[in-house]
Amino acid sequence: MLKIENISKTYGDKKIKAVDNIHFEVKPGEIFGFVGPNGAGKTTTIKMIVTLLRPDSGRILINGVDNSQDIMGAKQQFSYVPDNPELFEKIKGIEYLNFMADVYQVPEADRTVRAEKYLKIFELDKAVGDPISSYSHGMKQKIALIGALIHDPNLFVLDEPMVGLDPKASFELKKIMREQCDRGKSVFFSTHVLDVAEKLCDRIAIIKKGQIIAIGTMDEIREKVGSRESLENIFLELTEK
Numbered sequence: 001m002l003k004i005e006n007i008s009k010t011y012g013d014k015k016i017k018a019v020d021n022i023h024f025e026v027k028p029g030e031i032f033g034f035v036g037p038n039g040a041g042k043t044t045t046i047k048m049i050v051t052l053l054r055p056d057s058g059r060i061l062i063n064g065v066d067n068s069q070d071i072m073g074a075k076q077q078f079s080y081v082p083d084n085p086e087l088f089e090k091i092k093g094i095e096y097l098n099f100m101a102d103v104y105q106v107p108e109a110d111r112t113v114r115a116e117k118y119l120k121i122f123e124l125d126k127a128v129g130d131p132i133s134s135y136s137h138g139m140k141q142k143i144a145l146i147g148a149l150i151h152d153p154n155l156f157v158l159d160e161p162m163v164g165l166d167p168k169a170s171f172e173l174k175k176i177m178r179e180q181c182d183r184g185k186s187v188f189f190s191t192h193v194l195d196v197a198e199k200l201c202d203r204i205a206i207i208k209k210g211q212i213i214a215i216g217t218m219d220e221i222r223e224k225v226g227s228r229e230s231l232e233n234i235f236l237e238l239t240e241k
């Protein structure tokens with residue numbers, strides 16, 4: 001579903017690579033967690049996946065589509081929710097959802113079913129007629145998530161999705177992530193909440209200073225480092241070396 005092939009990225013004339021020759025794959029039906037210390041290269045990688053940044057080298061395939069050769073084709077395959085979504089504040093929630101559905105040419109019946117389902121799950125059904133400027137931070141995040149789900153993407157890319165969500169919304173989002181994957185879709189997300197990553201993800205990659213230092217299922221990572229510890233302990237051990 002997502003193939004990252006030896007990508008690197010250096011910003012401006014900085015000598016240090018923000019992302020340094022990483023390669024990995026996210027398979028269909030997989031929830032893949034991307035963890036690493038501050039400044040490790042998570043957001044840079046995500047921005048390259050969602051075509052907001054171009055890698056200096058390497059390539060990214062999304063459901064077989066090279067995202068630098070066919071940007072529009074690649075964009076049809078995924079949805080992206082950044083850690084701090086910037087939305088059109090003046091429009092209403094429902095207008096935003098219709099806008100997103102129009103962009104992805106989602107048929108009327110499908111958009112209605114999906115919008116109703118997710119608005120109910122995230123308890124936004126009463127506020128959807130209000131302008132986004134009146135929403136709290138968490139409500140804005142929820143409407144961005146619903147907007148991202150409206151075209152039923154094959155790949156759901158999320159940067160720090162749990163931040164700002166209340167416990168119920170966070171629980172519902174995790175359920176949605178699993179549901180998507182049960183239908184053969186994939187989820188790729190970054191997080192600092194290692195407990196969530198350990199419980200939720202099928203596979204995890206740990207990135208440090210732009211390089212992947214561990215990857216696999218929790219069992220594979222534990223085997224590689226020769227430890228029975230939690231992801232948190234393994235993470236601290238690997239990243240503080």
Ligand SMILES: Nc1ncnc2c1ncn2[C@@H]1O[C@H](COP(=O)(O)OP(=O)(O)OP(=O)(O)O)[C@@H](O)[C@H]1O
Nearest residue numbers: 011012014018036037038039040041042043044045
């Ligand atoms: N626009 C930019 N210009 C210059 N350097 C940048 C830019 N964005 C990121 N960097 C640098 O690239 C490196 C990776 O940053 P990135 O934002 O990808 O890390 P991250 O893993 O997402 O961190 P965090 O957990 O703090 O969000 C850091 O050294 C950072 O200073």
